[in-house]
Amino acid sequence: MGEGKNLVGVDIGSGSIKVCLIRESRRGLGLVRLGYVPLGPQVIVDGQVMDSGAVVEALGRAFSEAKIRQKECALSVSGQSVIIRKITVPMMTAAELDEQIQWEAEQHIPFDIKDVQVDYQVLRKRPEASQMDLLLVAAKRDRIEDYAQLARSAKLKPIVCDVDSFTVQNLFEYSRGLPADQTVALINIGASFSSLSIIANGVHVFPREIANGGNAITEEIQKQLGIPFEQAEAYKCGGNPNDPSGAGMVPQQVVQIVEAASDSIAAEIQRSIDFYLATSGEAEIARIYVTGGTANLAALARAIERRARVPVEIWSPTEKVTVEAKEVDAQLLLRRSAQLSVALGLSLRKEKEVRTA
Ligand SMILES: Nc1ncnc2c1ncn2[C@@H]1O[C@H](COP(=O)(O)OP(=O)(O)OP(=O)(O)O)[C@@H](O)[C@H]1O
Ligand SMILES: [Mg+2]
Numbered sequence: 001m002g003e004g005k006n007l008v009g010v011d012i013g014s015g016s017i018k019v020c021l022i023r024e025s026r027r028g029l030g031l032v033r034l035g036y037v038p039l040g041p042q043v044i045v046d047g048q049v050m051d052s053g054a055v056v057e058a059l060g061r062a063f064s065e066a067k068i069r070q071k072e073c074a075l076s077v078s079g080q081s082v083i084i085r086k087i088t089v090p091m092m093t094a095a096e097l098d099e100q101i102q103w104e105a106e107q108h109i110p111f112d113i114k115d116v117q118v119d120y121q122v123l124r125k126r127p128e129a130s131q132m133d134l135l136l137v138a139a140k141r142d143r144i145e146d147y148a149q150l151a152r153s154a155k156l157k158p159i160v161c162d163v164d165s166f167t168v169q170n171l172f173e174y175s176r177g178l179p180a181d182q183t184v185a186l187i188n189i190g191a192s193f194s195s196l197s198i199i200a201n202g203v204h205v206f207p208r209e210i211a212n213g214g215n216a217i218t219e220e221i222q223k224q225l226g227i228p229f230e231q232a233e234a235y236k237c238g239g240n241p242n243d244p245s246g247a248g249m250v251p252q253q254v255v256q257i258v259e260a261a262s263d264s265i266a267a268e269i270q271r272s273i274d275f276y277l278a279t280s281g282e283a284e285i286a287r288i289y290v291t292g293g294t295a296n297l298a299a300l301a302r303a304i305e306r307r308a309r310v311p312v313e314i315w316s317p318t319e320k321v322t323v324e325a326k327e328v329d330a331q332l333l334l335r336r337s338a339q340l341s342v343a344l345g346l347s348l349r350k351e352k353e354v355r356t357a
Contacts, residue, residue: 003350003351003352004350004351004352005070005072005350005351006021006022006023006024006347006348006349006350007072007073007074007159007160007346007347007349007350007351008020008021008033008063008068008070008071008072008073008074008156008347009021009022009073009074009342009343009344009345009346009347009348009349010059010062010073010074010075010151010156010158010343010346011076011340011342011343011346012044012055012059012075012147012150013039013044013190013191013339013342014039014043014044014045014046014047014190014191014192014193014215015038015039015190015191015192015214015215015293016036016037016038016039016191016339017035017036017037017039017055017058017059017062018035018036018062018336018339018340018342018343019033019034019035019036019062019063019066019068019073019343020033020034020035020340020343020344020346020347021033021034021066021068021070021347022321022344022347022348023324024348027322028320028321028322029174029320029321029322029344029348030321030322030323030324031318031321031322031323031324031325031328031333032324032325032327032328033066033067033068033325033327033328034066034328034329034332034333034340035062035063035065035066035068036062036332036336036339037058037059037061037062037065039054039055039058040054041215041229041230043055043058044192045192046192046211047078047080047081047192047193049146049150052150052153055150056150056153056154059150059151059154059156060154060155063154063156066327067327071155071156071157072156072157072159072351073151073156073157073158073159073346074158074159074160074161074162074346074347074349075147075148075151075158075160075161075162075346076161076162076163076164076167076342076345076346077139077143077144077147077161077162077163077164078163078164078165078193078195078209080209080211081139081140081143082137082138082139082140082163082209083109083110083111083116083137083138083139084135084136084137084138084163084165084207084208085108085109085135085136086123086133086134086135086136086205086206087104087108087133087134087135087136088131088132088133088134089104089131089132089134090130090131090132091125091126091127091130091131091132092132097120097122097134101118101120101136102118104134104136105118105136105138108136109136109138111138111140115140115141115142116138116139116140116141117138117139117140117141117144117161118136118137118138119136119137119138119139120134120135120136120137121134121135121137121204122134123135123203123204123205124203135204135205135207137163137166139161139163144161147161148161159349159351160346160349162345162346162349163207164188164193164195164209164342165188165195165196165197165207165208165209166197166204166207167341167342167345167346168186168188168195168197168291168317168341168342168345169186169197169199169204169207169345170345170348171317171341171344171345171348172186172199172289172315172317172341174320174348175315175317175319175320176315178199178202178203178204179199179201179202179286180201180202181201182201182286182287183198183199183200183201183282183284183285183286184198184199184285184286184287184288184289185197185198185199185273185285185287185288185289186198186199186288186289186291186315187269187288187289187290187291187292187304188290188291188292188341188342189213189214189265189290189291189292189293189294189295189300190213190214190292190293190294190339191213191214191215191293191294192211192212192213192215193209193210193211193212193213194209194210194212194213194265194268194269194292194294195207195208195209195210196208196209196210196269196272196273198273198276198285200280200282205276205280206276206280208272208276210268210269210272212264212265212268213265213292213294214236214293214294214297216261216264216265217236217257217258217261217262217265217294217297218232218233218236219232220257220260220261221235221236221254221257221258221261224253224257225251225253225254225257235250235251235254236254236258236297237296238250255299258297258299259299259303262297262299262300262302262303263303263306263307265294265300265303266300266303266304266306266307266308267307269304269307269308270304270307270308273285273308284310285308285310286310287310287311287312287313288304288305288308288310288311288312288313289312289313289314289315290304290312290313290314290315291314291315291316291317291338291341292338292339292341293338293339295314295315295338296338301314314338316337316338317337317338317340317341317344317345318333318337318340318344321333321344
């Protein structure tokens with residue numbers, strides 16, 4: 001879908017920054033650089049950058065620790081700054097659509113059109129009805145500009161800005177292909193957000209951002225046990241950082257809190273799935289794939305499975321990745337694998353994009 005070299009995929013998540021550089025070959029995705037820098041809990045709160053200095057510093061550190069010299073990169077935005085709608089328009093050519101899309105967006109997007117960057121994807125052409133279905137995407141310009149500015153302050157050159165849920169879908173498509181005759185859901189569960197994409201018969205039909213993720217679980221542990229965030233985070237991830245013997249020290253209460261908090265995330269996901277089923281008239285989802293840092297919690301996958309009553313599979317975004325440079329820290333790759341879907345998805349983007357729709 002593009003030409004030129006692959007961009008560095010830069011995921012500015014609310015919990016950490018992830019950067020990936022790949023070399024695509026017939027054998028798959030060759031990872032040549034990987035960087036991961038955690039962010040403190042007050043740096044990005046609910047997707048809002050509170051401490052831009054810390055983000056810029058972390059971006060610089062991610063690039064230098066990973067030994068990435070290339071500056072051209074791809075970023076993405078997520079959360080409430082993005083609105084995605086499926087719309088139907090009369091059949092038209094790509095050139096006509098490019099002209100028409102702003103007007104269409106004004107009808108469907110509840111923001112002032114001047115404040116948003118609009119893009120679209122053709123989902124389906126229905127010549128028999130002289131109509132086509134589009135996915136209309138509008139992202140707030142100030143959010144895109146804020147992220148691009150952070151990157152520029154870290155001496156990077158942002159070339160592309162994508163949306164988390166699309167990025168993850170793209171990687172999934174690359175990795176697995178889209179099932180042609182089934183409806184599946186793909187969910188990236190991060191620290192503050194979860195992005196849900198429903199893919200029906202090979203077409204992405206329903207993306208949705210859910211303002212809930214692993215932080216909600218950590219905060220619940222923090223509140224109920226009256227302990228600092230870092231400690232609650234360590235308990236949630238299975239161990240106590242101050243105790244080398246690790247997992248054995250996690251209080252039983254933590255297990256119960258994780259179960260309960262996971263269930264409320266699962267309930268929220270289920271509400272979105274139900275909404276999709278009710279509005280699309282479709283009967284069922286065949287399978288749910290989960291990824292993102294919070295997908296590491298087995299309790300969450302179980303909770304989603306219980307609510308949705310369909311098989312839940314933990315999808316590793318690195319399943320098609322081979323390590324192709326000694327600079328890649330294999331331990332880091334293993335430990336952070338679930339968190340890499342956005343950065344890896346972004347690293348599929350090329351310097352020169354070619355629109356295929
Ligand atoms: N082994 C683990 N067990 C449980 N939770 C984990 C584990 N590893 C990471 N997490 C959780 O995953 C979350 C981070 O995931 P991820 O890196 O996908 O999010 P992010 O991209 O930083 O955030 P967001 O996309 O929401 O802005 C954190 O809440 C973290 O606690
Ligand atoms: Mg994320």
